[in-house]
Amino acid sequence: MLNYKNNDPHIEGTSLHDLVKVCETPFYVYSQEKIINQVNKTKEILGKNIFYSIKSNSNQAILKLMNSLDLGADVVSVGELKRALDAGFNPNKIIFEGVGKSEQDLLYAMHKNIRLINTESLEEIKLLDSLATEKNRVVDIGVRLNPDIDGETLNKISTGKKTDKFGIEIDKIDKIVELVKSCKSLNLVGISCHIGSQISKIEAFKNTFNQMKMAANKFIESGINIKHVDLGGGFHVKYKDSDPDFNIGMVKEELDNCFTKTNYELSFEPGRYLIAEAGITVTSIITIKNNGGINYLIVDAGMNTLIRPAMYGAHHEISAINVNSEEFMNYAIAGPICESSDIFLKNIKLAKQKIGNLLVIKNTGAYGKVMSSNYNSRPLPSEILVHNDNYAIIYSPEKIEKTIEADIIPSWL
Ligand code: LLP
Secondary structure, three states, X not given: OEEEEOOEEEEOOEXXXXXXXXXXXXXXXXXXXXXXXXXXXXXXXXXXXXXXXHHHOOOHHHHHHHHHOOOEEEEOOHHHXXXXXXXXXXXXXXXXXXXXOOHHHHHHHHHOOOOEEEEOOHHHHHHHHHHHHHOOOXXXXXXXXXXXXXXXXXXXXXXXXOXXXXXXXXXXXXXXXXXXXXXXXXXXXXXXXXXXXXXXXHHHHHHHHHHHHHHHHHHHHOOOOOOEEEOOOOEOOOOOOOOOOOOHHHHHHHHHHHHOOOOOEEEEOOOHHHHHHHEEEEEXXXXXXXEOOEEEEEEOOOOOOXXXXXXXXXXXXXXXXXXXXXXXXXXXXXXXXXXXXXXXXXXXXXXXXXXXXXEEEOOOOOOOHHHOOOHHHOOOOEEEEEEOOEEEEEEXXXXXXXXXXXXOOOOOX
C-alpha cells in the first residue's frame, strides 16, 4: 500500500512521516482509494447485491464510505445494527445474522424494519414468530443453513462444518419447512450460508453453491417461496507474499455455472476481501535485545493492537521504513504485552534497525482495530483515513484515565 516519492513513504498522496507527526503510534491507516477500487471490482464481478460484513471494520467513517458505494450491510449484533443505521444504511439494505440473538435483539431488528433477519436455529424461529405475533406483525426472515462443507481454512475461522455452531444443518430442511408452515407471523423468503473466512479453494465455493441451489429448490418444492440466496463471504486475501493470487472471477464462473436458469436473487456478504488490503498498522520500535541468539525488535503494537497472529497463528508481512543500512539482520518482531504469544513474526530479514524506527504491518484493514483491546491497560489504537493528500483521524482512543474512571469502586472498599 506504500508508495515511495523521493524515498519518502506515502499512502496515496500523504507522507507517512506527516501522519506520525500528528498521531502517536501504534495506529491504523486506510487508503480510501484502495477501498473504493476493491469494492467496485467486487461489484463489477459479483453483481450489485453485496452486503458488507461490518464486523471486519466498523468505524463509522468506513461505514459511511461503504454506504456511499451503494453496498448493503451485514450485521451480527444490535451494536453493529445501530452503527449501520447511524452511518446512513437504508434499513432495507441491512441483514441481521448471528448465532445468538436475544429477544431484545430480535425486537429491535423487527422495530427497525430491516431487510432480513437470518435465523440460525429452530428455537430462534419459534421465538421470532411469537414476538411478531405479539406485535401483530408479519416478518420476512431468512434461514442460515450449515452445508457441512470444509472451507479448509484456519480451524478457528471455519464455520460451515456440521459440527460448527453456526446455522441449521442442511439435512433438516423438512423440519424447517414444517415449523415455518406452522408460524403465523413469519414469511421465509431467503436462505443464507457462510462456510468460513479466508477461503482460497474455488472447489469449496462450488460445492457450497451447489448445496445452496439444491436447498433452495427443495424449499420451493415444499411450497416455500425462497427469493433470496445469500452465499456468505469468506474470500481469500493474500497475506503472505508467497500466497497464490485469489481469482474472484473464478467464483463468478462457478456461480454462473451453478445458478443458470434460476431466478433467485443472489447475494454475498464479504468483509475481509473488501478492506483487508487497504489497511496497515504503523508501529515504532521501543527497544532492541538479543535473547538466546534471537534478535528481538520490541515494538509498541502488541496483541492488544492486532490479535490475529497471537489468536489464529495468522501471518502478516512486516516491512521496515528505514532501509538505508547496508547490513541485514534476522529479527523476531514482538509486542510489549506480557504474553509469550505476543509475537508478530519470528524470523524476518530486515535492514539493521534502531530504536525509534517505524515498521509497517501489512494488510490489517480487516479484523484489526475491531478486535483490539485495552489488555495490559493500554489504549486502543487510533485510525486514520487517507484520501489523496488529505487525511483524517477517524478514531481517537479515550485516555487511559477515562478507562480507569469507568471502573466503579463499591462502597465497602
Ligand atoms: N458472513 C458471516 C455470517 C460471517 O460470520 C462472516 C465472518 C462474514 C460474512 C465475513 O467473512 P469474511 O468475508 O470477512 O471472511 N476474526 C477472524 C475472522 C472471523 C470471521 C467471522 N465471520 C480473522 O481475523 O481472521
